[in-house]
Amino acid sequence: MQLKYEPIIGLEVHAELLTKSKMFCGCEVVDSITAKPNHYICPVCTGQPGALPVLNKKAVELAVCVGLALDCKIHTESIFARKNYFYPDLPKGYQISQYDQPLAIDGKIQIETEAGIKEVRIRRVHLEEDTGKLSHADGHSFIDYNRSGVPLLEIVTEPDLRSSEEAKAYATKLHAILRYLDVNSGDMEKGVIRFEANVSVREAGSEGLNTRTEIKNLNSFRALVQGADYEIKRQTEIYSRGGIIEQETLGFNEATGKTYSQRGKESAHDYRYFPEPDLPPLVLDSDWIESIRASLPELPEAKTKRFIADFGLTPSEARFLTAELSLADYFERVLAKSKSPAKTVHSWIAGEFMRYVNDSGISIEDITLSPESFAKLIDMTADKVISGNSAKVVFNEMVKNGSNPEQIVQEKGLAQVSDESFIQDAVMKVLNDNPSEVEKYLAGKDTLLQWFMGRVARATKGKADPNVAKELLVKALEERRK
Amino acid sequence: MDLHELSIQQAHELLSSRKVSSEELTRAYLERIRRLDPQIKSYVTVSEELALKQAKEADQRIKTGEGLTPLTGIPYSAKDSISTRGINTTCSSKILENYKPFYDATAIKKLNSSNSVLLGKNNMDEFGMGSSTENSGFFTTRNPWNFDYVPGGSSGGSAAAVAAGLTPFSLGEDTGGSVRMPASFCGVTGLKTTYGRVSRYGLIPLVSSFDTIGPMARSVYDVALVLETIAGHDAKDSTSRLEPVENYSEILKTTENLRGLRIGIPKEYFVEGLDSAVDFSVRDAIKHIESLGAEVIEVSLPHTQYAIPVYYLILFAEASSNLAKYDGIRFGLSERSVESLMDVYLKTRETGFGAETKRRIMLGTFALSAGYYDAYYLKAQKVRTLIRQDFQKAFETCDALITPVAPATAFRIGEKITNPLDMYLSDVFVVAVNLAGIPALSVPCGISNGLPIGMQIMGPHLSEETLLRIGHLYQSQTDWHTKHPPL
Amino acid sequence: MSKKDEVKVDEQLVEEIASLARLDLTKEEREMFVSQFKDILDYVSILNEVNTEDVPPAYLSSANNSAMREDDIEESVPTKEFLANAPQAKDDYIVIPRVHIEQ
Incomplete structure (x- = not known):
């Protein structure tokens, strides 16, 4: 007998926050697609030795906004951490993020599914900085640090989603909320919202979670659905054959609609998080949080x-x-x-x-x-x-x-005409021009009335009040019956 | 008196009365560097062109007489971990051999606005990792008192330059004794400032939560003049302190005795293994300070023995992260005769970093890695809390603590370089101060076998004024700080 | 804390760490690190003596909490100053060997 498998999906959403300047320095946040490369940079966002981060208050405010809108508990003391890894778009060799004590936890979002309204739990909401951007040509890659240090909000769900449709409904709803709060431009084509999906499957009805894979760089709702579907299918097939799933990070190719393995096992990730010593703990005044709550727009x-x-x-x-x-x-x-x-x-x-x-x-x-x-x-x-x-x-x-x-x-000259004589002329002309249809109508084909209405409308260039026209038409036809 | 022997205060008087120009003073130092530094090797970069330009600008300002400060026209040098715009800033590492920052550290900016004159950059252990300058990626600095001995580290170049009269003062940097230890070994005065008192912006980090910039000079008074110029809150450093800066040098002028101060002597710092000459000199200095009116009591810092392992574990961890940016992509050394990006990383870091740096990166990467974090890094941070509490408790009963800076005088070049653990242990009296973030002053208090001895005066957070007062009064009664190496 | 006693310092561990840290060690360096690692880890294990139950880690306190800046734009650095230190640059981009992308 064929076993039925149930997908388990959790989403991590990265959303750029709409600040004027970057997260940790005063460089302007610009459209990284159109701006001249490496023109909006400074010692801080290019990782110059000795440069230090200073937190943008507006980014914190916007993050608190989102936390509150998602019904989260806001930590009045949160901690920034370094996430250590090597990649050329990461100028310091570590990303400033939050790990142990994020800004907000334990929220929820309601989504509409086929089965009705469903609540998706939000595990955490935290602040981090964006990386630079890579492009590739021939044997080289090119780095632009304009985007480096742009404030990002990471919103992580519990593994509560059970299909790619639910994942899409969640993503759509979150997108709407971010727009309602005016914390993100919503411009998906510009990559201001990016998804990562954690996908696993298990036998329908069973408890517990199987090994999951993480699909990165899903940059549209479409990619999210395709990537999740592909991965669900791939994992289901592997289990059906009696195989096992390895925990790994996957990329997604929009052109083929397939996921692919991004990193070999030998360089398994170990981010070596530790508290960022360049930033003191972020302590928020509860009055400030309440004033942000009071100014939240209608959701x-x-x-x-x-x-x-x-x-x-x-x-x-x-x-x-x-x-x-x-x-x-x-x-x-x-x-x-x-x-x-x-x-x-x-x-x-x-x-x-x-x-x-x-x-x-x-x-x-x-x-x-x-x-x-x-x-x-x-x-x-x-x-x-x-x-x-x-x-x-x-x-x-x-x-x-x-x-x-x-x-x-x-x-x-589109004003509707109710003047009976004008409409009557049109009615008479239509009936005179179409004797055989009149005959059929009188013989009992009532549905032709609609056809006559159309002719009258055409003859009056749509100006005739349809109620008046109908009344006159019926009257004229009945007269012919006599 | 030769120009290079002038204190900052004396030089300031000659400059403002226009008996000497900043250019003359600067040229005198440059000439002396040319003559002596090929042996001492305290500078990695001499910024002659910039120095002469800055000296001329200072002379212009002196001519107008407007906005003169005690440091206007005074030459100085800086440890090579402090960023200087357009001037090589290498941390004595091959990986940064030709790196020219495009911005100035805040401390340098402040000296620029005083029209001080940058003579050059001082040698150090690579990225501050060492206690002797033997770990410099370029060369070892010699102790001006005896060329066979180390000047201490990691700010060894700064200490040697001040001691040899190759600069009136130097900006040092202290992560775990890096100002105090070389100051002690070279017979100069050095201040490890309260964490956050001087902006770290532009200071190339070794351990972000320990690093402090501090002045090294020939007297406590000169240190005070420099400190009041470079200290203060900086909006670019989130860890910098908001409290206003005191007018230290004015306070020193009016200090006549130490009555009302209670000095603690932590018993854990006077133990077996302490060199007898050091023990004698420091105790003698304590007596002197007592005679100036201070009360002396014994105190205990029970967790002292754990300071070194705690210090090194946190150092390894933070340093491994701070050194990740040296990857051959944006600046510095880059090995490009390779195939892949991975090889750029591997070869650049293999070629660019010295052995001690690699060792510490390795240990830190290990200490932070999944599965070991709690046992090493977190454990160290918890014990650090206990060490801090030791100091808090001690400072409930006394205003300052006095100890030796190092268990012995300078060691021979090559003596400890092959045994890293032995080298780590030479930091035994200095690292606890960094764990607690408190200030400490290193003051010369003796000479043994031709090598200087230093005492360490520690105080609670932001107690620089107290420490400087104690040191200044001591120096006003003694002459250890005026002794010069036989050059 | 029992972890420390279990740590098996061998060439494989050293190699894994080196790979995480992007250090290309020679055979001699690996061997040297194995013995020095052992010494140093053995030395720091003295911390096991200290009871730290209920002791908070030190990094949680700071004298200057919540230093934040207003969201004001500051002038950026001229691109050419940034690129002056770059090992390779073209058309205002930093250039590196191609990042390997698997498909």
């Missing part, structure tokens, strides 16, 4: 609840809107300017608006369509000033050229 859970309670949205509608702070904000701004109910605004946002966002690839923050204009368009449609079809035309015009909807309606 996804709370916002979802408020959208349901205050706006009468369904849980899934509310969750859709709150999944991204920028979307929730945009929704609220449109809603504030609109007379229409929240459900109507939601369906516009979920429909036309998201279609545009997805097609154009423009991020919500960069969209020029003003909430005022959008609200006006929604209200004009609700008031039947224009038809639904015309509204879509106006929307597309607005996102392209940004002018206000009334002006577009006027310029394009």
Whole structure:
């Protein structure tokens, strides 16, 4: 009989913190993809002999923010440690990190899974510094230390995730929270959030954990899912054959979708952590922590609840809107300017608006369509000033050229017409032009009414009030029956 | 009197009255270095060009008379572990042979703003690892009192330069006696400062939690002048102390006796194996200090015997990490006639580091490695707490402690170099001070067989003022510090 | 503390440590380190005599807790000054033999 295996996944997420200067020196934090190499460096972040670190208070504040948002216990005294290893992007030969007494521990995040809401436990949240960046060409590697010393937050879960989908749901939720807190730019393509997945599998229903492997450099949600899936499959196959899994660190190749062994056994890792003697223990004033707690913004859970309670949205509608702070904000701004109910605004946002966002690839923050204009368009449609079809035309015009909807309606002559004589003319013309369809309708094919409606809409260029048109059409057809 | 025999205070008077220019003074020292240093070998770099430029700038400032300090126009040298912008800073290691920092250590910056004149950089044991300068990657410095003997270490070049009149003062660095021991062996005055009193920014670390920069000069008064210039909080050093710096030299001028001070004599420092001449000289000095009004009592520091193993275990661990950056990638020696990146690491570190440095890196890597951390590093840090508590207890009953600096006078070159453990044991009286982070002053108090003897005056954190007062009054009554080696 | 007594100092241990520390030791050096390691570890085992139960490690205390800087940008160092010490550099990058990447 084939045994069933269950994956056990824990995630380590590295998120750059949005500070102006680096973690331990005053060098500017810049976009490491576009900035000139080695232009934002100093003795400290290039590991010059004798240089010393001084902790950036803002980085600590942002880290505390995240700790609190994840419902962690914040240590009022935490310790920095040196993680010793050799790598050319690590200028000091050690990374300043936290080990024994991290900034925050024991938190949780709620994620939505197929089976419902699930709580993922957060083991620890700690501060550390980023490394430089390597690039490779021919027989050489090239080092840029602009990124060296950028503050990083490492957020580690307990092994609570049971599938790559759950891992993705967790990662997505954490991404949203970091954006809500405005502690990270969220720009995944720039590598400001990076994942490492600890994966093991065990016989379904069994207790205890098997040997795990650690997949490094997963830099997108897609890579996270692919890497985890590949590893689950690989481990399952090995166990099915009666093999054993070796604890090791793996890389992930985005091109092939496969993991690969990164380091041989002979150089097994021993980071020789010890307390960083150049930095005194980080002692936080509990008043300061409380003031940070008091200034925390509304988080996804709370916002979802408020959208349901205050706006009468369904849980899934509310969750859709709150999944991204920028979307929730945009929704609220449109809603504030609109007379229409929240459900109507939601369906516009979920429909036309998201279609545009997805097609154009423009991020919500960069969209020029003003909430005022959008609200006006929604209200004009609700008031039947224009038809639904015309509204879509106006929307597309607005996102392209940004002018206000009334002006577009006027310029394009899209105002909805309820004037019966104008619509009656169109109805008569459609019936006269299509005698055989009229005959079929009168013979009992009722579904043709919709076809006639379409013809009328076309003849009036979409301006006809559909209710009026329908009424007149039915009346004219019934007259022909006589 | 020759220019090289002037104290800082005397030189300052001649400079400010413009009887002598900084350039003349600087040239006199450069000339003496040229003449004597080929034998003594106290300098690894002489920064003649910079020195003359700085001297001329100092003379300009003296001419305007604005913002003069006691160190304006005064030449000095610095241990080669203290970063000097554009001037080789090698820690006497081949791995940094041509390394020119692009920034100045904070202590150097402070001396620059006084318009002091950097003569050059002094030899040392590689990265501070040694007690004799025999572990220098370049050459061994000789004791100016007798060229067959070591000057002590690791700031041996600094001590020898001050003793031989090759600089009025030198910035030394003390991790586990590296200022006090050579000061004692060479008959000069040296201060190990309270941890954090002088910024470590730009000081190339050996043991980050022990390292301290401290002045070495010919008198306590001169040491005080240097200390008040280089001390103080530095925003670039998170471990530097916030307390304001006292005006030490002014305090010394008004000190007339030591009444009200209680001096402790830790019995664990006067034990079998202590050289009888050293024992006699230090006890004689204590009597002298008693005669100046201080009360003398016996105290106990029960964990003294554990200081050396604790010190070395923590040293090995931190040093192994601090020396990881010498990898041939960004600066310093790099072996590039190799195939792979791994070979760059291996060959560079193999060629660049000396035997003692490698030994300590190995021991530290071991002590920190998984499975041994608790037994070695953590255990050492716990015993360190007990050693600190010994001092705290002693300082509840006394203001300062006096001991010998070393169990004997300088040893012969080559005598201990083959036995590392024997060399470690010569630090027996000095390392506890670094474990506790307290200040200690080394003051010449005798000569035996033509080699100087030093006493150590220790005090609680930030008690530099007390230590300097004791040392200064002692020197005002004795002449050991004025004796020169026969050059 | 029993660990110390169990430490078996041999050439293999020395070689493992050397590999972690990126030191390429000669056969003679390895042999020398084996004997010196033994002496030194034997010497430091004197610490076993000290009862440190309930004694906190010393690094936990510091006189100047929580020294932090504000998030202000300071001027960086000119790239050419940084690269002046570099064994090899090109187009503002530090250049090294290629980092080996397995796939």
